[in-house]
Amino acid sequence: MTMKFGLIGGGVMGEALLSRLIARGIYQSSEVIVSEPLSSRLDFLKQQYDVAVTTDNSEVFTQVKEVVFLAVKPQVFSAIAQELADIDILNKEHSPLIISILAGVPLSQLEAAFVQLPVIRAMPNTPATVGAGITAICSGAYTNAKHQQIAQRVFSAVGEVVEVSETLMDAVTGLSGSGPAYVALLVEALADGGVSAGLPRAIANQLALQTVLGTAKLLHETKMHPAELKDRVTSPGGTTIAGIAKLEQAGFRSALIEAVKAATERSQELGK
Numbered sequence: 001m002t003m004k005f006g007l008i009g010g011g012v013m014g015e016a017l018l019s020r021l022i023a024r025g026i027y028q029s030s031e032v033i034v035s036e037p038l039s040s041r042l043d044f045l046k047q048q049y050d051v052a053v054t055t056d057n058s059e060v061f062t063q064v065k066e067v068v069f070l071a072v073k074p075q076v077f078s079a080i081a082q083e084l085a086d087i088d089i090l091n092k093e094h095s096p097l098i099i100s101i102l103a104g105v106p107l108s109q110l111e112a113a114f115v116q117l118p119v120i121r122a123m124p125n126t127p128a129t130v131g132a133g134i135t136a137i138c139s140g141a142y143t144n145a146k147h148q149q150i151a152q153r154v155f156s157a158v159g160e161v162v163e164v165s166e167t168l169m170d171a172v173t174g175l176s177g178s179g180p181a182y183v184a185l186l187v188e189a190l191a192d193g194g195v196s197a198g199l200p201r202a203i204a205n206q207l208a209l210q211t212v213l214g215t216a217k218l219l220h221e222t223k224m225h226p227a228e229l230k231d232r233v234t235s236p237g238g239t240t241i242a243g244i245a246k247l248e249q250a251g252f253r254s255a256l257i258e259a260v261k262a263a264t265e266r267s268q269e270l271g272k
């Protein structure tokens, strides 16, 4: 059987992509092989998605013809690069496209490990799991239009796709890559505020989540500037301005700006 899609690292993001690619029919289960050292994860992925599995990364590189998708932690990359040194991928009839979603790891390091192979560096985010992700991609020196189309097809299956220059990938990681965690914190804190004001927990959770979801949908569908929406909610002498005054006093905007900057810097460090 010809394997078209190989996944190295069947964790959170690897599974998010895998599940949507199969559900959307971008790849058939029989065309996919996953490499993962944890046997519990391997058993689960095999049972859930009916894909071929292995604990040997070199099997993925030797069997796959279209895409090898790297979804391990950045800290594991050098060990994987070492393993590859022994495999003659270049002499395969069809060299696969390598797609890496590793935070911080630059194209220069990827291309040093995958000598003369087409490489695309990408940064998706966890809403990919439900098809509402956003992925930024940038292409290495050995890619062509076909490789870029393949990457577009893969990431379009899990949400929106933007192309950026590589110099912006760490900033993307700090904003949209890490951002779902900031938003989750926001939802949790809003619900806590509701509980503090006397709401039952279940109702507070529902109100907080739907407020974030609805606001994002409204901004997305109307293309309204966030400042305009804020002004529309804020009645003179009313409740919202009282709340906003507290947020400003606590440095809410500044905290988010600093969070994105710190995550960007951490992504830069991971690539060193």
Ligand SMILES: NC(=O)C1=CN([C@@H]2O[C@H](COP(=O)(O)OP(=O)(O)OC[C@H]3O[C@@H](n4cnc5c(N)ncnc54)[C@H](O)[C@@H]3O)[C@@H](O)[C@H]2O)C=CC1
Residues within 6 Å of the ligand: 008, 009, 010, 011, 012, 013, 014, 035, 036, 037, 038, 041, 057, 071, 072, 073, 074, 076, 079, 080, 101, 102, 103, 123, 124, 125, 126, 177
């Ligand atoms: N979690 C997130 O929101 C996002 C993560 N990323 C990037 O995706 C990558 C994976 O992150 P997660 O899925 O969150 O991590 P994870 O820890 O859930 O998954 C990584 C998987 O790789 C496996 N693994 C470890 N060593 C391996 C090896 N030598 N060969 C093959 N597999 C190995 C682990 O057992 C694990 O299942 C990271 O590089 C991260 O920077 C990118 C965008 C968003």
Ligand SMILES: O=C(O)[C@@H]1CCC=N1
Residues within 6 Å of the ligand: 103, 173, 177, 178
């Ligand atoms: O926290 C991390 O390092 C990864 C990269 C983006 C989201 N999670």
